[in-house]
Amino acid sequence: MSLLLSVSLVACGGGGSSSAPPTGGGGAPTPTPTSSACSLSARQDFADQVLNEWYLFPDLLATVNRATVGNLDDYLDARVAPARAANRDRFFTFATSIAEENALINSGSSAGFGIRLSYDTANRRLFVVEAYEGAAGLAAGLDRGTEITAIGTSAANLQSVSALFASGGAQAVADALGPSTAGTTRVLRFTPAGGTSQERSVTKTDFALDPVSDRYGGLILNDGGKRVGYINLRTFIIADAANQLRSAFAQFAAQGVTELIIDFRYNGGGLIDVSDVFGDLLGRGRTGQVWSRTVLRASKSAENETRLFQAEPNAIAPTKVAVITTGASASASELVTNSLIPYLGSNLALVGANSFGKPVGQFGFDLASCDLRVRAVVFQTVNANNQGEYYTGLAGVMPNTCRAGDDITRPLGDPREASIAAALDFLGGRACTPITAGGADGIAGGLEQGQAARQGLSLPERQPLQPRRPNPAQHELPGLF
Known part of the structure; x- marks a missing residue:
């Protein structure tokens, strides 16, 4: 087990990390794994080792019958369920790919349209809240305030966003937008803020996740x-x-x-x-x-x-x-x-x-031979x-x-x-109306929102569009497509 003490995360859906070299717990390189070395049972063993030794809330860990879960994500969810019920770990402990997360941190890029989407949870309307400079979405006219009303692989099979929400909720909309791979093309019907409806074919490309916008950063x-x-x-x-x-x-x-x-x-x-x-x-x-x-x-x-x-x-x-x-x-x-x-x-x-x-924040614990990083609240x-x-x-x-x-x-x-x-x-010293304390309101973000939707929990008025199992970039930038 390689403990990345320098890779400390403090993000909503999973965290953040340090680009500094790993420290602690190194050891000799791990040989190429066999299938049994990366079996679900082996990965559960690794997760248990991490949680039992490092988890911030050891008294809020559950004992789980492994036969009742079919994947590592659900197993981690079940083990930290008491901490979640106590509002201490809202899907902050999770598993991810070492290679994909390191690539995100170091390259600062992702593949997609280069837009961040949120939807009105009451009326099922989908909006662009932010667009990245140099990406395909902004070049096609998708910018803050744009409403996307239909999605298809061609102009002949456009499906309305409202119909997608009705048939399968947010996951159906996320699925319709396609995988986060360069070259994926979708036809979108959309209405820019203050504009008129139009249709464009937009192809996903690699784009820079510029942390400070050149327009308004x-x-x-x-x-x-x-x-x-x-x-x-x-x-x-x-x-x-x-x-x-x-x-x-x-x-x-x-x-x-x-x-x-x-x-x-x-x-x-x-x-x-x-x-x-x-x-x-x-x-x-x-x-x-x-x-x-x-x-x-x-x-x-x-x-x-x-x-x-x-x-x-x-x-x-x-x-x-x-x-x-x-x-x-x-x-x-x-x-x-x-x-x-x-x-x-x-x-x-x-x-x-x-x-x-x-x-709270996470450390990353690596089972390098299986490309597995367990992000645990520590x-x-x-x-x-x-x-x-x-x-x-x-x-x-x-x-x-x-x-x-x-x-x-x-x-x-x-x-x-x-x-x-x-x-x-x-x-300027002018008066304002206070925010009501006691829980996040307005647009919500992070992996836990996709999880909450899947479990039928109540949600804010507007939240990022988030697949059930977001990729590393979507973990850190909720609503990214």
Whole structure:
């Protein structure tokens, strides 16, 4: 068993990782496996070894009759079911492919249309909430606010989205969009925001999962003559996100920005290394002070860590910050927000809707011979004041909250967009309506939403379109196709 201690995840559907070399538990290379070496029983043995030794909530593990489950995913779900019932592990422990996850982290690319989709759970309408630059979807006219109304492999067999939802729910729509492989072609009928219906044939290609958009990732907004920094981070999972953040903060530092809007509305988390850099960029003058702490179970307390602010040339010293979240905002995005509380106090606000509520993270444990990585909840993160109990979202612990909608009819980065406008109101000292604490609302995200749908659980008004078994990119960027 190879323990990737440096590959620490804090994301909604599965996590985030570090691109640093693996440490600990190495050993000699594993020989080419036989079929029995990678049998379900062997993989269950490996999963049990991981959970029994490392799981953060050892008292919330179930004993499972192996004969009752037919695959490793269901087995892991059953073993951590008590923790899930206690709202501690909402499908954060799972199995994935080592090769696919490492490729995602290191290449920063995926195959698809390059769009993120959410659907109205009441009316079964499918919308594009974000589009990646350089991808096939945006080139075809699919951008934020576009409604997709029909899907087919050709113009002759288009099926309406409403009919797909009626026949098989979200999974039927995901299936209709086809596999995440380059060369897959679909004909889509769609209506851009403010436009007219059209049909286009769109082919999936490899595209860059740019963490900081070239269009709206880092902007300086003018609010009545005051310069306000706006940073939108799509994901923490791409290793290059740290350098892209540094570039964005360079312009903030150069123009003397001290008030900031951080937009995490669809950010399900990712690499702890990236969240640490984000903290450093917000920590001018705080080098050596506590940014966050990582706390493991009592038997693994020797692995606990305290992360201190480190010097970054482009760091700023923010005086007031508004963080935009939705129910899709989780883990690393919540870690950054929670870690700001001790330093900003009443000058910090959560804007939009309550966040998901995931103050825990995963380590990756590899059975390399079987291309198996078990992501297990192993640690909790707390801020400098040792606060980290936000399992029902950050709204209950933040000094200020301001409720606002996610207005997909306006581009991200637009000061008139509802959540950005509310963030500017907070920064400007104008009144707002508080967010109701006690659970994530608004658009929700992550693997656990697809699982919840499969189990018939209640869902928010709008959520990412997510297949039952998402690929590594969809784990980290819910709604990606």
